[in-house]
Amino acid sequence: MTSTIVLDQISKSFGKKTVLNNISITVNSGQIFGLIGPSGSGKTTLVKIIVGMDQPSNGQVQVLNTKVPNLNLLQEIGYMAQADALYNDLTGQENLAFFAKLYKLNKHVQNERIAYAADLVNLTPHLTKKVQNYSGGMKRRLSLAVALIHDPQILILDEPTVGIDPELRKSIWAEITRLKNDGKTILITTHVMDEAEKCDQLAMVRDGEIISSGSPLDLKNHYEINSLEEVFLKAGGEKDENNRIS
Numbered sequence: 001m002t003s004t005i006v007l008d009q010i011s012k013s014f015g016k017k018t019v020l021n022n023i024s025i026t027v028n029s030g031q032i033f034g035l036i037g038p039s040g041s042g043k044t045t046l047v048k049i050i051v052g053m054d055q056p057s058n059g060q061v062q063v064l065n066t067k068v069p070n071l072n073l074l075q076e077i078g079y080m081a082q083a084d085a086l087y088n089d090l091t092g093q094e095n096l097a098f099f100a101k102l103y104k105l106n107k108h109v110q111n112e113r114i115a116y117a118a119d120l121v122n123l124t125p126h127l128t129k130k131v132q133n134y135s136g137g138m139k140r141r142l143s144l145a146v147a148l149i150h151d152p153q154i155l156i157l158d159e160p161t162v163g164i165d166p167e168l169r170k171s172i173w174a175e176i177t178r179l180k181n182d183g184k185t186i187l188i189t190t191h192v193m194d195e196a197e198k199c200d201q202l203a204m205v206r207d208g209e210i211i212s213s214g215s216p217l218d219l220k221n222h223y224e225i226n227s228l229e230e231v232f233l234k235a236g237g238e239k240d241e242n243n244r245i246s
């Protein structure tokens with residue numbers, strides 16, 4: 001297991017407003033790392049800094065031992081943003097092919113990856129439809145397929161299963177777990193506590209700070225309660241002394 005994502009004392013302000021305050025996190029390969037926290041706590045801002053779309057006001061990010069931002073890293077990261085970045089005038093197939101070409105996959109690999117990613121998110125029968133005719137959930141699923149298209153080492157998924165039905169959510173999680181077992185690094189933001197349960201490590205973010213972190217079990221033991229839902233509610237009301245549980 002190696003450290004894939006290292007955040008060192010990251011802070012971020014927009015004007016006078018501090019939205020991230022001194023965040024340090026290490027995410028290892030073969031690990032699903034979950035960022036959980038209330039809306040507006042800073043999760044998306046943190047994720048954007050990791051992928052190099054935004055710059056921290058202070059601190060450093062390293063991904064695969066390379067300082068972010070670095071264009072070469074884009075080949076190694078699959079990023080699924082909260083807002084879908086898709087071409088509405090193109091079909092699902094054309095969208096996937098566009099991104100596959102961008103990552104310079106050869107034609108044979110392209111076809112294989114498109115088939116795999118579309119199948120994973122149950123979009124194979126809909127690939128010839130234009131994205132403008134997709135439902136919100138279908139667009140989310142296509143965005144996830146795009147994030148996976150180049151078989152990246154690192155997956156960064158910002159609320160990937162919003163609008164996705166429970167059955168498909170289950171198969172997507174089975175695949176995320178398989179990818180983790182393959183040694184990929186997965187960073188995920190979620191509001192869904194049964195998804196948080198599936199993470200190896202969690203960091204709870206509130207008001208731009210990590211108020212507690214550890215495995216789901218560590219968090220539950222620390223707060224002496226049985227469900228992460230309760231941890232989430234309880235942690236919202238108190239700050240951890242040393243920001244660390246285990």
Ligand SMILES: Nc1ncnc2c1ncn2[C@@H]1O[C@H](COP(=O)(O)OP(=O)(O)OP(=O)(O)O)[C@@H](O)[C@H]1O
Nearest residue numbers: 014017019037038039040041042043044045046082
């Ligand atoms: N470009 C920006 N300019 C000014 N403020 C911003 C900008 N981007 C984010 N913010 C603010 O930073 C804070 C954190 O937002 P962020 O989107 O990171 O939260 P979040 O935890 O991802 O929320 P959610 O779970 O609702 O997606 C919010 O108060 C938001 O208004």
